[in-house]
Amino acid sequence: MLVHVLADTSEKLFGLSSLFGGQFTVAGERLDVEAKLPHAAAAVVVRADLRAVENIAALKRRAARFAKAKKRIFLVEQTSHFCISQAYALGATLVLPGKIDVTKLLAALADPGHETGSTSGISQPDNAVEAAATAIASMFTSITLGERVDVAGPKEAGRKITNRISEHGLSDWLATVRRHHEGTFQHCLLVTGVAVDFGLSLGFRNSDIERLSTAAMFHDIGKARVPLAILDKPGRLDDNERALVETHPATGYHVLKGHRDISPEVLDAVRHHHEYLDGSGYPDGLCAENITDIVRILTISDIFAALIEHRPYKPTMPRAAAYEILCGMRGKLERALVASFKHVALTR
Ligand SMILES: [Fe+2]
Ligand SMILES: [Fe+2]
Structure with missing residues (x-):
């Protein structure tokens, strides 16, 4: 397999190329040099500082060539929302932030399932993942830059996720998302898939499914204002960190408030998705009578x-164990709904 490696310095290019050693054929290219490299690379691996405008411009110039590679893996040095968003916006199919994890990188390259097929247009499944990741990326970038959030992109992505899940099921979606994404992006994509499948299993009408998928796509948008170092911190958060994380529902609400394409139900769901029926949730400590079905x-x-x-620092919990935890949250979640959720959690 031919792997096309791009980096913004010779040192990075050399370091990265040496990782693939005997396993893959490597073609290297420095971003500031316009080289004539083969068009047939099965994978592109990029390591560059995505805060630098010239690197972004250089990657955009290569977009058409990039699109032909089924795997587009970005090794993002900075673990910031902005750089990760930027990578997805530039067409990444997988973003690995922080220090290079060689095992993970080689596994992603060798994994036959990690592909997009975007050039052929045949691969509907992965178009949904890409569309959703790009929509979330542009949402996070807008908030980082203080710009107005695009609502149409995430809504359309929600529809694609619904089609994909109706056709291929939840398990397939969970596996694909976990292979392609990290951290908050992975979380938003998983929640949307689970919520859509839950809605489908309850026999919701299309309009209700759309409301649910939009709410799920936007639910953690406020996390764009919480540093990734806190969101991705392994282990317990201290009181200040926890307080900062708990600002995200209200932040999301304020960012989306006044947007004419966001319905009041979606806005309410963004603000209240951490409320519990017994009043022990946040930010408003609502009780059961004020918590809607969609929430x-x-x-x-x-x-x-x-x-x-999937978190880098802990083993993945099996779905049955996760469902047991939901069942144990007595008084906080609606019992009848948790019972209906069993089917989604364990079998779909
Ligand atoms: Fe949240
Ligand atoms: Fe969440």
Whole structure:
């Protein structure tokens, strides 16, 4: 397999190329040099500082060639929302932030399932993942830059996720997302998939599914204002860090408030997805009578998705164990809904 390696310095290019040694054929290219490299690379691996405008411009110039590679892996040095978003916006199919994890990188290159097929247009499944990742990326970038959030992109991505899940099921979606994405992006994609599948299993009408998928796509948008070092911190958060994380529902609400394409139900779900029926949630400590059905469904989907996420520092929890935890949250979640969720959690 031919791997096309791009980097912004000779040192990075050399370091990266040497990692692939005997396993793959490597063609290297420095971003500031316009080289004539083969067009047939099966994978592109990029390591560059995505805060630098010249690197972004250089990558955009190569976009057409990039699109032909089925795997487009970006090794992002900075673990910031902005750089990760930028990588997805530049067409990444997988972003690995921080220090290079050689095992993970080689596994991603060798994994036959990690492909996009975007050039052929045949591969509907992965178009949904790409569309959703790009929509989330542009959402996070807008917030980082203080710009107005695009609503149409995430809504359309929600529709694609719904089609994909109706056709291929939840398990397939969970596996694909976990292979392609890290951290908050992975979380948003998993929650949307779980919530959509929950809605489908409850026999919701299309309009309700759309409301649910939009709410799920946007639910953690406020996390764009929480440093990744806190969101991705292994282990317990201290009180200040926890307080900062808990600002995200209200932040999301304020960012989306006044947007004419966001319905009041979606806005309410963004603000209240961490509320519990017994009043012990945040930010408003709402009780059962003030928590709507869409919020109850989103909250169950959110907790379940967070439990089954792939995190670099802990083993993945099996779906059955995650469901047991939901069952143990007596008084906080609606019992009847948790019972209905069993089917989604364990069998779909
Ligand atoms: Fe949240
Ligand atoms: Fe969440």
